[in-house]
Amino acid sequence: MIRQGHELDRDQSESVDVCVVGSGCGGASLAAVLAEQGRSVVMLEQGGYYTKDDFDQRELNMLAKIDGGRGLHASDDVSISLTYGNNVGGASVHYWADSYRTPADRLLEWRDEFGIRGHSEAALAPHFDQIERDLNVHPASDEYANKMNLLVERGARQLGWHVARVPQARKACRASGHCMQGCAYDAKQSQLVTYVPRAVAAGARLYSDLRAERLEWTGRKISALVGRVLDRGTGRPRGPTLRVEARAFVIAAGGYGTPDFLLRQGLKAQLPELGEHLFVNPCPMVHAIFDDDIIQWRNIPAAWGVEEFRLARYQGPRRVFGRPSQSRYLEGGYLFMPNQLHPGLLGAVLPGIGRTNTELMRQLPKLGGTICWIDDVEPGRIRIDGGRRRVEMPLGGGNGERLRDAWKKQAQLLFTVGAKQVLFGDAQDTRIDRADQIESAVRQLSIRAGRNALGAPHPGGGARMGASARDSVVDEDHRVHGFDNLFVADPSVFPSPPSVDPSLTILAFSRVAAAAVAAHTS
Amino acid sequence: MSAVGRRQLLQVGVGGAAVLALGGASLRWLGSGYALRSGEVALGMSVKQWCVARALVEALTPGGDGLPTGAELGLIQQIDEQVWAADDGTASDLRAALELVEHVPPLFGHLGRFSSLSVAARQDVFDRMVRSRRDLFVQVALGLKQLVQICYFADQRVWPAIGYDGPWVKEARPPASALAYQKLLVDRRGRA
Numbered sequence: 001m002i003r004q005g006h007e008l009d010r011d012q013s014e015s016v017d018v019c020v021v022g023s024g025c026g027g028a029s030l031a032a033v034l035a036e037q038g039r040s041v042v043m044l045e046q047g048g049y050y051t052k053d054d055f056d057q058r059e060l061n062m063l064a065k066i067d068g069g070r071g072l073h074a075s076d077d078v079s080i081s082l083t084y085g086n087n088v089g090g091a092s093v094h095y096w097a098d099s100y101r102t103p104a105d106r107l108l109e110w111r112d113e114f115g116i117r118g119h120s121e122a123a124l125a126p127h128f129d130q131i132e133r134d135l136n137v138h139p140a141s142d143e144y145a146n147k148m149n150l151l152v153e154r155g156a157r158q159l160g161w162h163v164a165r166v167p168q169a170r171k172a173c174r175a176s177g178h179c180m181q182g183c184a185y186d187a188k189q190s191q192l193v194t195y196v197p198r199a200v201a202a203g204a205r206l207y208s209d210l211r212a213e214r215l216e217w218t219g220r221k222i223s224a225l226v227g228r229v230l231d232r233g234t235g236r237p238r239g240p241t242l243r244v245e246a247r248a249f250v251i252a253a254g255g256y257g258t259p260d261f262l263l264r265q266g267l268k269a270q271l272p273e274l275g276e277h278l279f280v281n282p283c284p285m286v287h288a289i290f291d292d293d294i295i296q297w298r299n300i301p302a303a304w305g306v307e308e309f310r311l312a313r314y315q316g317p318r319r320v321f322g323r324p325s326q327s328r329y330l331e332g333g334y335l336f337m338p339n340q341l342h343p344g345l346l347g348a349v350l351p352g353i354g355r356t357n358t359e360l361m362r363q364l365p366k367l368g369g370t371i372c373w374i375d376d377v378e379p380g381r382i383r384i385d386g387g388r389r390r391v392e393m394p395l396g397g398g399n400g401e402r403l404r405d406a407w408k409k410q411a412q413l414l415f416t417v418g419a420k421q422v423l424f425g426d427a428q429d430t431r432i433d434r435a436d437q438i439e440s441a442v443r444q445l446s447i448r449a450g451r452n453a454l455g456a457p458h459p460g461g462g463a464r465m466g467a468s469a470r471d472s473v474v475d476e477d478h479r480v481h482g483f484d485n486l487f488v489a490d491p492s493v494f495p496s497p498p499s500v501d502p503s504l505t506i507l508a509f510s511r512v513a514a515a516a517v518a519a520h521t522s
Numbered sequence: 523m524s525a526v527g528r529r530q531l532l533q534v535g536v537g538g539a540a541v542l543a544l545g546g547a548s549l550r551w552l553g554s555g556y557a558l559r560s561g562e563v564a565l566g567m568s569v570k571q572w573c574v575a576r577a578l579v580e581a582l583t584p585g586g587d588g589l590p591t592g593a594e595l596g597l598i599q600q601i602d603e604q605v606w607a608a609d610d611g612t613a614s615d616l617r618a619a620l621e622l623v624e625h626v627p628p629l630f631g632h633l634g635r636f637s638s639l640s641v642a643a644r645q646d647v648f649d650r651m652v653r654s655r656r657d658l659f660v661q662v663a664l665g666l667k668q669l670v671q672i673c674y675f676a677d678q679r680v681w682p683a684i685g686y687d688g689p690w691v692k693e694a695r696p697p698a699s700a701l702a703y704q705k706l707l708v709d710r711r712g713r714a
Contacts, residue, residue: 053694054695055691055694056691057690058676058693059672064607069609070607070699072669073612077657078664233699233702234607235607343675343676343680347674348667348671349668350671353649354645358583358584362684364685388611427653449657449661450657450660450664451664453664
């Protein structure tokens with residue numbers, strides 16, 4: 001059963017085994033597992049409930065329906081646009097469907113450097129097997145590669161870089177290219193069409209338009225959670241509340257939402273690491289003008305991805321997220337993908353004022369580009385200031401080194417496949433016409449506040465996992481330190497970025513969390 | 523990273539720019555001389571902010587060669603809707619940004635308020651803001667530019683001129699926020 005906010009006109013209460021806040025990859029998969037095991041489950045989702053008939057492929061309509069902050073939220077210094085879901089199914093509704101297992105090297109790092117147990121490659125393998133079956137994860141086949149994808153594949157091969165088909169969670173994809181606006185065909189295997197309906201079919205009750213506001217607890221035990229119904233038209237609270245009493249509470253509100261919610265409970269004093277260690281995968285884009293039509297907006301966003309630079313190379317020991325290092329950075333530390341933007345977002349991130357900008361947009365069919373997900377090494381943080389969420393992300397230091405290298409490698413590939421002009425999209429509108437200009441152009445790019453159009457689609461780390469409250473927020477059972485029945489199941493628990501799109505890692509970790517919650521409620 | 527938050531920056535910036543621009547002239551002057559045109563209704567912005575947004579739209583979306591102007595598309599109303607529908611913090615930032623833009627031209631070689639300059643002068647001010655060494659001006663200019671341009675290029679009346687073939691499905695029921703805004707707009711116009 002899914003109940004939407006407008007259906008609630010008076011205060012309600014629920015008494016269940018498990019209360020889950022959030023319905024994205026973390027919350028929905030955990031709820032499905034627990035509901036199918038016979039637990040009574042209530043899910044609270046702050047955003048609205050939409051189906052494929054609501055996904056009309058119009059950018060402004062869809063930003064208003066499914067994007068947190070309507071696409072207007074940014075980091076504190078406006079350097080990074082914050083992208084997150086605000087709807088039943090969470091960010092999986094607007095994601096690209098890229099579905100990588102957590103690389104074994106990153107799981108080893110989490111064990112060896114952060115002391116994470118119970119999440120090894122062997123422990124997660126059966127979960128990944130199950131998730132991949134449930135979401136029809138498979139390598140992107142040839143018919144899904146648009147021209148930009150083919151150029152990335154060709155360019156990488158010419159440059160001797162490792163390039164591979166990107167694993168995709170899709171069934172009968174229509175290749176419209178509107179993945180970021182929500183799939184109008186239910187082809188993308190988001191949580192909306194997979195684990196949410198499975199959880200509901202198994203008896204879970206989901207409330208949309210309902211913001212979790214307050215936990216009630218005594219000692220180590222949470223007794224209730226109180227949420228408030230939001231008016232979908234204004235985004236503001238209206239009268240009715242929902243009070244949920246449960247044996248276990250799971251916060252799965254996403255990389256931004258979970259630390260935010262826990263900070264608002266006043267837990268920072270007893271959990272000093274809460275909101276710290278944030279990573280976001282900042283993504284620098286490079287645009288290019290070609291002689292021939294590219295039509296970047298059709299077919300799937302990323303059928304081919306360059307994996308050559310996923311791990312950074314150093315002279316000396318490899319650098320670990322959040323740790324100082326004396327090693328000299330050489331290159332890498334990002335995944336490299338074709339880019340896909342429709343005209344609203346593309347017009348917004350392309351440089352130029354007035355006619356300078358429109359002249360670029362007149363060449364839309366010939367505009368291509370690439371994007372990199374930077375594997376952050378310098379942590380940011382989330383804090384609440386005067387009731388408002390603040391996201392601080394440093395772009396200098398190790399993150400800046402990786403940004404510059406990603407700009408260089410993108411420009412290099414784009415010239416290799418015949419770009420006439422390469423644009424960095426920065427405030428100074430840096431453009432170059434030849435590959436021998438790359439070094440000096442990138443050296444002069446400023447990474448000071450607000451000068452580049454960077455996205456941040458993969459937040460996490462703000463409630464990281466570890467041994468004690470001195471260095472972390474949750475233990476290896478995903479249980480919040482100091483509480484018996486409060487858990488976190490989303491990328492907030494990752495000790496560092498997973499170095500690939502995080503969706504499958506979130507899903508697998510959430511199944512581990514589900515086992516701990518099941519044990520608690522048995 | 524800036525040591526102070528974005529909102530404080532904007533607030534400081536608005537005050538500082540106003541002082542520099544006016545040399546201590548009365549605060550009343552800051553809000554005078556603004557009026558809506560016939561048929562215009564501001565729900566998310568003040569009358570002054572609406573006038574600045576109008577000037578901004580004229581500068582950033584001049585149209586021509588088959589492209590409509592942003593004003594012809596009703597972009598100012600669209601921006602008002604975005605401000606109205608934004609959460610309190612974001613709306614506050616956007617309003618502060620518009621106030622700042624209105625009073626910065628003297629810092630970039632143009633005497634007068636932004637909304638009173640020629641379109642070419644406004645484009646020059648904006649271009650200088652984007653290229654400024656001061657973080658605040660870059661942040662404000664790029665933030666507003668992105669808001670205007672996403673609204674402009676997401677409009678289907680622009681697509682034929684840029685070669686975009688558009689969605690494959692028919693338009694769905696508008697977002698709840700758009701319906702709520704339109705209802706208020708009709709109510710307000712009915713009362714006028």
